[in-house]
Amino acid sequence: MRPVYGMLLFVLFGLVTAVIIGFRPGLSKPLPEDHEQTGLRDRIVIKFSHVVAENTPKGLAAEHFASLVKQKTNDRVEIQVFPNGMLHSENTEAEALRRGEIQMIAPSFSNMSNIDPAWFVMDLPFAFPDQDAVDEALNGRVGAALFRTVEKQNMHGLAFWSNGFKQMGSNRHPLIEPEDFRNQTFRILPSKVLASQFSALGAATISTPFNEVYRHLQQGIVDGQENTISNIYTKRLYLVQKYMTISNHGYLGYAVIVNKPFWERMPEELRLAVQEAMAETTAWMRQETKAMHEHQLEQIRASGAIEIHELTGEQRRRWEEAMRPVYEQYRSVIGGGLVEEIERLRERRAS
Numbered sequence: 370m371r372p373v374y375g376m377l378l379f380v381l382f383g384l385v386t387a388v389i390i391g392f393r394p395g396l397s398k399p400l401p402e403d404h405e406q407t408g409l410r411d412r413i414v415i416k417f418s419h420v421v422a423e424n425t426p427k428g429l430a431a432e433h434f435a436s437l438v439k440q441k442t443n444d445r446v447e448i449q450v451f452p453n454g455m456l457h458s459e460n461t462e463a464e465a466l467r468r469g470e471i472q473m474i475a476p477s478f479s480n481m482s483n484i485d486p487a488w489f490v491m492d493l494p495f496a497f498p499d500q501d502a503v504d505e506a507l508n509g510r511v512g513a514a515l516f517r518t519v520e521k522q523n524m525h526g527l528a529f530w531s532n533g534f535k536q537m538g539s540n541r542h543p544l545i546e547p548e549d550f551r552n553q554t555f556r557i558l559p560s561k562v563l564a565s566q567f568s569a570l571g572a573a574t575i576s577t578p579f580n581e582v583y584r585h586l587q588q589g590i591v592d593g594q595e596n597t598i599s600n601i602y603t604k605r606l607y608l609v610q611k612y613m614t615i616s617n618h619g620y621l622g623y624a625v626i627v628n629k630p631f632w633e634r635m636p637e638e639l640r641l642a643v644q645e646a647m648a649e650t651t652a653w654m655r656q657e658t659k660a661m662h663e664h665q666l667e668q669i670r671a672s673g674a675i676e677i678h679e680l681t682g683e684q685r686r687r688w689e690e691a692m693r694p695v696y697e698q699y700r701s702v703i704g705g706g707l708v709e710e711i712e713r714l715r716e717r718r719a720s
């Protein structure tokens with residue numbers, strides 16, 4: 370054999386050996402498993418986008434949910450929370466969810482009315498006397514009907530989250546009687562029922578994204594707005610309003626929604642763990658929201674920046690009467706007997 374062939378054979382033998390046993394010494398022993406690397410590769414990431422501050426009921430619930438999911442799935446599912454509309458505003462988030470760019474959102478019920486008019490039912494003025502009445506509707510026929518509407522849109526509803534009741538604010542004068550609303554312009558969430566609620570009082574409305582409300586009040590583009598104490602407090606809306614009425618006239622809740630194909634592709638045991646974390650978060654949030662509103666209302670009062678009026682029973686009754694025409698306007702638009710169901714639940718509670 371010529372020396373050159375011998376040399377080639379030697380190199381070839383070396384290469385084959387290296388491929389079989391590896392290039393590094395000691396590799397005939399199995400490699401220790403790198404759990405962190407395996408975890409990272411297998412980890413399911415859920416991007417959760419919302420528009421409010423981190424220290425609101427929704428912001429805190431999103432973080433609470435993320436840590437429960439991490440714990441219950443052994444870090445196999447990671448919830449990445451994007452607050453303050455940093456990824457999407459309420460106008461773009463549902464489309465982004467459908468496209469699968471993000472996997473979870475929690476829009477207000479008013480925003481959900483863009484998807485299906487059945488959601489208007491939750492915007493009806495004075496529909497619910499308290500949170501228990503809301504829970505009864507959402508845990509029953511009303512909630513089931515609402516979640517059926519999202520299934521048709523390639524989305525899946527996981528829970529209803531609560532931000533409690535809305536209060537009225539204005540820069541012009543105190544809002545005590547229905548006539549006080551006349552000729553004022555109010556910022557509303559994008560919902561025709563809310564527009565009709567104000568037009569029943571002789572007021573105009575502009576629908577603007579949440580993160581523009583402060584500027585619109587400050588620049589006088591609108592005279593007033595309605596929102597929950599936590600949204601008014603965390604966005605400092607009380608600093609650009611002169612008068613607030615504790616009216617509890619409308620409810621602000623959220624539908625927590627996931628992209629349906631994504632949800633169905635998730636391994637069942639992880640889906641169950643996420644559902645469990647969601648149920649625990651929803652219950653936790655109910656308590657948190659109540660405590661937070663009490664504390665933040667105190668802070669607003671203590672600031673002395675805004676004059677606060679609490680509606681008396683009589684005044685409340687007059688507001689209800691003035692806003693009642695909205696029910697007939699939307700009964701058939703909402704459909705499915707949902708308005709009747711709300712009325713039935715309300716009568717039963719009152720009796």
Ligand code: LMR
Binds near residue numbers: 579600
């Ligand atoms: C709004 O007024 O737009 C807010 O209700 C938004 C939110 O998600 O709470």
